[in-house]
Amino acid sequence: MNGLSIKEVAKAANVNKETIRYYESRGLIPIPPRTESGYRIFPKETIKRINFIKHAQELDFTLEEIKKLLEAYDEEIVDLREIKEFTTQKIKEIEFKIRDLQNMKRVLFNLAEKCPDSKASIFECPLIQKFTEGGSK
Amino acid sequence: MNGLSIKEVAKAANVNKETIRYYESRGLIPIPPRTESGYRIFPKETIKRINFIKHAQELDFTLEEIKKLLEAYDEEIVDLREIKEFTTQKIKEIEFKIRDLQNMKRVLFNLAEKCPDSKASIFECPLIQKFTEGGSK
DNA sequence: CTTGACTCTGTATTCGGGGACAGGGTTTAT
DNA sequence: ATAAACCCTGTCCCCGAATACAGAGTCAAG
Numbered sequence: 044m045n046g047l048s049i050k051e052v053a054k055a056a057n058v059n060k061e062t063i064r065y066y067e068s069r070g071l072i073p074i075p076p077r078t079e080s081g082y083r084i085f086p087k088e089t090i091k092r093i094n095f096i097k098h099a100q101e102l103d104f105t106l107e108e109i110k111k112l113l114e115a116y117d118e119e120i121v122d123l124r125e126i127k128e129f130t131t132q133k134i135k136e137i138e139f140k141i142r143d144l145q146n147m148k149r150v151l152f153n154l155a156e157k158c159p160d161s162k163a164s165i166f167e168c169p170l171i172q173k174f175t176e177g178g179s180k
Numbered sequence: 181m182n183g184l185s186i187k188e189v190a191k192a193a194n195v196n197k198e199t200i201r202y203y204e205s206r207g208l209i210p211i212p213p214r215t216e217s218g219y220r221i222f223p224k225e226t227i228k229r230i231n232f233i234k235h236a237q238e239l240d241f242t243l244e245e246i247k248k249l250l251e252a253y254d255e256e257i258v259d260l261r262e263i264k265e266f267t268t269q270k271i272k273e274i275e276f277k278i279r280d281l282q283n284m285k286r287v288l289f290n291l292a293e294k295c296p297d298s299k300a301s302i303f304e305c306p307l308i309q310k311f312t313e314g315g316s317k
Numbered sequence: 318c319t320t321g322a323c324t325c326t327g328t329a330t331t332c333g334g335g336g337a338c339a340g341g342g343t344t345t346a347t
Numbered sequence: 348a349t350a351a352a353c354c355c356t357g358t359c360c361c362c363g364a365a366t367a368c369a370g371a372g373t374c375a376a377g
Contacts, residue, residue, distance in 0.1 A: 050323075060324090061366060069364095080373055082324055102284040106364070130288040137285045141278055147239040148274045151267040187353075197354090198336060206334095217343055219354055243334075 046076075046084035056093035063093070071096060071110055073117075103140075108133070183213075183221035193230035200230070208233060208247055210254075240277075245270070 053060045066072045067083075072092055075083045092113070099109045111129060190197045203209045204220075209229055212220045229250070236246045248266060 048323080059366080062364085064325095065365065078324095078373095080324085081326095082373080099284075100364090102280055134285050134288050137281045137288075141281050141285075143239050144274050144278050144281075147236075148271055148278075151271050151274075185353080196336080199334085201356095202335060215343095215354095217354085218356095219343080237334090 045086075047087060047089070049083050049085065052085045052089050052093070055090045056097070058093060058097070063089075066093070066096065066106075069106055069110065071106060071113060102137075104133075182223070184224060184226070186220050186222065189222045189226050189230070192227045193234070195230060195234070200226075203230070203233065203243075206243055206247070208243060208250060239274075241270075 047055070049060045049063055053063055056063075063072070067074060072089055075085045075089070077083055095113070096106070096109050099112065100106075104112070108129075184192070186197050186200055190200055193200075200209070204211060209226055212222045212226070214220055232250070233243075233246050236249065237243075241249075
C-alpha cells in the first residue's frame with residue numbers, strides 16, 4: 044500500500060529507472076528501504092523530489108548544485124546564511140545569463156527582421172558583424 | 181607577414197591549440213593552407229571567427245548550430261528565409277529560457293531574502309515547496 | 318513449474334566539447 | 348650540430364548526465 048516500485052516512480056516522474064538509480068548513487072534522493080529480496084521501495088515524496096531535480100536542471104543547475112539545495116531542504120535546521128550565499132551567487136549568474144540571452148535575442152531578431160526577405164547578401168545585415176568584434180566576455 | 185601560426189591564433193583568441201584543430205575538424209573554421217612542411221597558416225579572420233564561436237557558445241548555442249550560422253555568414257548569397265526560420269526558432273527558445281530563468285531568480289530571491297537570517301527551519305521558507313509541486317516544465 | 322515481467326549489480330557506451338599525451342618532424346638560436 | 352620551442356597526427360582520457368546491456372535473481376499468473 045505504501046511504497047512504490049522503481050518503475051512506478053519512474054513513470055510518475057517521467058524519467059527512466061536508471062536515472063533514479065543514478066540519482067540515488069549521486070546522493071540526490073535518500074537511500075530507499077528494500078524488500079527482503081532487495082527491491083527498492085520508494086516513498087511517494089520521491090516523485091516530488093525528482094520533479095524538483097528536473098525542474099532545477101532545466102534552469103541549468105548542475106546535479107551537484109541541486110544536491111546542495113536538497114540538502115538544505117532536507118535538514119530542517121540549517122545555516123541559512125550558507126544557502127543565502129549560494130542562492131545570491133546563483134542569482135547573479137542567472138542575471139548575467141539573462142542579459143546575454145537578451146543581447147543574443149536582439150542580434151538574432153535584427154538578423155531575422157532587418158535583412159531583406161529573400162535572396163541577398165548576408166552582408167546587408169551589418170549586425171552579424173557586431174558579433175565578431177571583441178573578445179568573448 | 182600575412183598568416184598566423186596556430187599558437188598565435190590560440191593566444192589571440194584565448195583558446196588552446198587543440199581547440200582550433202578541433203574546430204577545423206568540425207568544419208567551424210575553413211581549412212587553412214599549409215607551409216611546405218605542413219604547418220597550418222591562418223588568416224587573421226580566424227581570430228574573429230573563434231571569438232564568434234565562443235561568444236555564441238556562452239549563449240548555449242551548440243557547435244552544430246554555430247556552424248549553421250557561420251555557413252550563412254560565409255556564403256555571401258544565401259537564402260535568408262532559411263536563416264530567418266532558424267533565428268526566429270532560436271529566439272523562441274531564448275525567450276522561454278529567459279522566462280524560466282526569471283522564475284528561478286524570483287524563487288531564489290525569495291529564498292534568500294524572506295528566510296530568517298541565521299539558523300532556522302528551512303520550512304519557514306514556504307517558497308522552496310512551490311518548487312516541488314507539479315510536473316517539470 | 319514455466320514464462321514473462323520485473324528487479325538487481327556492475328560495467329560499458331553515448332554525446333558534447335574539448336584536454337592530454339605519445340612519437341615523430343621542423344625551425345631557430347646558439 | 349644540437350637543444351629549445353614549435354608543429355604534426357593519432358589516440359586516448361576527462362567531465363556531466365545519463366543510457367544500455369549483460370547476467371542473474373524474483374514474483375505473479377496460468
